[in-house]
Amino acid sequence: MSEEKKIVTMEELAKHKDHENLWLLIDGKVYDVSKFMDEHPGGDEVLISEAGKDATEAFEDVGHSDDARSLLGPMFVGEIEGGAVSVKQKTAVSTGPAAQGSSNPIFMFLPLILLGAYVAYRYVA
Numbered sequence: 001m002s003e004e005k006k007i008v009t010m011e012e013l014a015k016h017k018d019h020e021n022l023w024l025l026i027d028g029k030v031y032d033v034s035k036f037m038d039e040h041p042g043g044d045e046v047l048i049s050e051a052g053k054d055a056t057e058a059f060e061d062v063g064h065s066d067d068a069r070s071l072l073g074p075m076f077v078g079e080i081e082g083g084a085v086s087v088k089q090k091t092a093v094s095t096g097p098a099a100q101g102s103s104n105p106i107f108m109f110l111p112l113i114l115l116g117a118y119v120a121y122r123y124v125a
């Protein structure tokens, strides 16, 4: 019933770049910061410089508090078209042959086989 989820295109985002009308893209979500500009402890200039592009990294780099994050809610406009661009891309964990190297049974039992052979030799001799 409720058609809450608005999708914002990059084109639309780019149209909101001035002091009176400024949208920011943070973590795949678009926020209208127009009314917050003058209250921002970090100043309005940094916000203007992030307009029209992905401001996630700039926002995260500052290490904004939970208080700052809670201010985002009321400014929410919609989600960006195509979803969040992942900033935290995970490094693949190696599961290649190198990780399996020591699991070859012949290498695990080789010392045992050698010991067995030595003991057998001693008893026979």
Ligand code: HEM
Residues within 6 Å of the ligand: 024, 031, 033, 040, 041, 042, 043, 046, 047, 050, 055, 058, 059, 062, 063, 064, 065, 066, 067, 068, 069, 071, 072
């Ligand atoms: C809508 C998005 C934003 C909100 C709601 C917000 C809110 C806040 C708040 C509440 C503070 C005070 C410290 C804290 O509680 O963490 C702060 C500080 C700051 N913000 Fe933001 N901020 C936003 C976006 C940005 C962006 C995109 C940048 C950088 C390009 C930025 C740069 C800074 C800086 C540099 C400070 C530190 C100011 C100082 O301590 O002198 N902020 N912000």
